[in-house]
Amino acid sequence: MTEDTVLPAQREQVTVGEPLLEVSGLTKYFPVKGGFPIKRTVGHVQAVDGIDLTVRVGESFGLVGESGCGKSTTGRLITRLLEPTSGSIAYRGKDISRATRRQLAPIRSEIQMIFQDPYSSLNPRQTVGKIISGPMEINGITPEGGREKRVRELLEIVGLNPEHFNRFPHEFSGGQRQRIGVARALALEPKLIVADEPVSALDVSIQAQVVNLLQKVQKELGIAFLFIAHDLAVVRHFSQRVAVMYLGKIIEVGDREAIYNRPRHPYTHALLSAVPEVNLTDDGESAGRERIRLAGDVPSPISPPSGCRFRTRCWKAQDKCATEEPPLVRISGNQEGHLTACHFPEEPTTEARDEDIVLDPALVALEEGAGE
Amino acid sequence: MTTVTKPEGAPAANAPDGFLSVRDLQVTFSTEDGPVKAVDGLSFDLARGRTLGIVGESGSGKSVTNLTVLGLHNPLFTKTDGEIVLDGKELITATEKEMEELRGNRAAMIFQDPLTALSPFYTVGRQIAEPYMKHRKVSKKAAWERAVEMLAKVGIPNPRERAKDYPHQFSGGMRQRAMIAMALVCDPDLLIADEPTTALDVTVQAQILDLLKDLQQEFGSGIIFITHDLGVIADMADDIMVMYAGNAVERGTVDEVLRAPQHPYTWGLLNSMPRLDSDLDTPLSPIPGSPPSLLHPPSGCRFHPRCTFQDRVAGAAGRCVDERPLLGPDRASACHLTADQKRTIFIEEIKPRLA
């Protein structure tokens, strides 16, 4: 099993910019059981529904969206913690979406995961040293100088005291535990780390420590990241390219500049405008952001709207949106690599509009009442 | 060395109709490991119709303070000292009966997670109607009508039907709206919102925050808004109080605290928070270390173990370790640096990193 495993030293050098992970048509349906007298599948939660994305060598690719959009499921599909319903996941050109455990073995070490909850993702009965060296043991890797030396090295890299390898997770604070999680992910010198909400359970001041650590890891070790988060500002800070998901689909993807400054999809506009921001300019100039307030919550992924899935909450929706699903393409006015799935895209700016878009009926009623 | 013997100075003399005033509040929990001083000498004021944002990380005492205002801690394990005066009435010494009359009526609260905060066993309508029936002494039917009216106000479509639903039949955003309806049903003077949008998605959060602001216009309640998110506080509050390890470390208006912050902790918060318009080449500068355990809080200034500016404090070496800095009234920060130092450090060292 370990014969095929690529040892760190033998790894061929790959240049930055080459595709490392190519996902196409990736789909995951979770069956919904019910019925009488015999339980059967009565529907599906369309958690991820045919998404394409590419993560290049050494880059950080951000995946943002609200709860239920399928971003976490995507991460779990790519690390093969879940079996895809259909679609392909190509890692360095090799499809791993149907690979068996044995076939996956050499690749497992190259794709690692960091989880959201640093409290539950570490085994409380194992010492930190054991946790971090676990992946090396499972994959039968003994680095030069022994595993213990490597564990100390890793602890040092993530900013923990290397002498603490004999301690247990409960002896560390939340931020430190997340560092342990990072050290474990780094143990096998991965090429790709899937980080699922790695900082959202942490306090603001600790969050920044972990973001900086991940950034250091990404830049210095050249590890590519699939960075999954709901916090748009954190994703912007960390990722060079970003995809926005809504109800199991990628609705817009592009480099950071395009998504944050020249978004085209109405949902991207709504998301960005919803982020509460500290206005730090002395003259209050940056108050000039557009204000978009959607109505209601995200619909159920069991029976998503036909056509464009955002149309039920979209202010630009027309009949065409219900009948025809917009393809994720480079629409006119978009730069290279900026794809948008929308029939009636917005202007590429986030500046304030002449009139706010307020769809929430309660807000409309209250604001009109106040205006009179 | 010196220890603090006198309470923090009285703040906010510029709040003429300040109707909530808290003075030198101390809250101590007895735990198996020993007493935990969750709030240690806190004073603040709130005027009618204004919003005070309390910002801080977990363990800063921001939630504890506000549960204390409503007397919601279990008296078996909690020792409370100091003074909480709401509209001339002292609350710490008030009887349980008096507090019941006040809660949900003159002072109401919105909690973080509407799924667990609403009871799963009763309909949304009933849960909203209950306090109205109790405090306004109206019939069940009148209270139900009021509940439907409130649900309509907070934007629940088809409120008459939805009032009969149970909380689990509502979506997350709708549950929080129902929670707001419940809090506002008796038209309270004081509304305490404890991280009301933390569990919500960002687009829903934006709706709820705007809703709260619009409703405040209509109801005129004073709001204490508790959050860890500086963006939310900037959006919601008129005044800000920054808390750290059971103390208030800085207070002022939103503009003062966010545009010219004076306390190293506030600087740290601002510097560790990525923004949509921040410069991408500047790395975040986090606060080193982690928040202290309140079982054994640091001596002197509680922030000193994480503070990178303490060597610049004038006077005896180790002043930050020995002497607890006081928070003055009005615009103030609890730090031994001089006012000039605070201004210069912010302008020269902190602000450039916020670009």
Place this chain on the structure above:
Amino acid sequence: MIQFIVRRTVGAAVTLFLIGAATFFLFVAAPSDYASLACGKDCTPARLADIREALGLNLPLAQQFWDFMSGIVMGRDFPTGHCSAPCLGVSFYSGDMVWSTIMDRFPLTATLTVGGAAVFLIVGVGAGMIAAYRRGTYIDKVATGASMVLSSFQIYFLGPIVLTVLVYSTGWMEDPKYVPITQDPVGWFVGMSIPVCVMATIFTAQYTRMARSSMIEQLAEDSIRTAKAKGMSRRYVFFRYAWRGSLIPIVTVFSIDLSALLGGAVVTELTFSLQGIGRLAVDGAVNKDLPLTMGVMLFGAFFILVINIFTDITYAWIDPRIRLS
């Protein structure tokens, strides 16, 4: 709801059949059988064959099983007479119809169970709730302490002590005995009071502890804090909000206890020398009396299944999030 009951009833019937099959075949597989036991020391093969034939044990196993199971639904004819449905066969040992034996014994077990359950549910849960309501006070400490001590007792320990004190040494009461309530209500009550109370005492202690901790857990819920924050009185919060949530674990344990007791309160019956279902079960097993054992097993299983369905309906009534079907 109706769909739920139909589905669960069908499921229960299937389960009963499977339990019957398991009991039957496990019993048959056991190393000794009734026939050789009844044949005695000077057993001859011919005599053994006679006994086997008389009991129907010479027939193929499948046929024996089928005869038994179909008898429950349709009744059976024995040389000794007709056994109408639900027929659980004829006891090897006594030659009596099993169903009528069970019916003779059941009133005693039912008295013990229902009487005991009424006491331990009301007193136990009540004491637990009061202890939780007055948490940290002397009432709480007394209730917790007493229930701790009592729940570590056993019926076969407490029973003889009570008998010694109340019956043998003082003569205040008579030995426990069962008199049908239809014959002599006072005698029924007096005769059963000691076993019911002793059994209930042990269970009460357990229910007090369970109700208290369940209640305290509920009182820590966020929704309780919300109810307080809107000015509901302590009493209201306690009896309207927390009470309801605390019922779920109590209902779970109660349904298990109730069905177990209805299938035979073995320890209590043996301690007080009462002739109930539990005693019957022991006799059946000791005597290798297949029909009796099958009968008592199925009778007990029936209660477990019925009570289970009622429990699920109760859950749905308590908590609207639990939907039937």
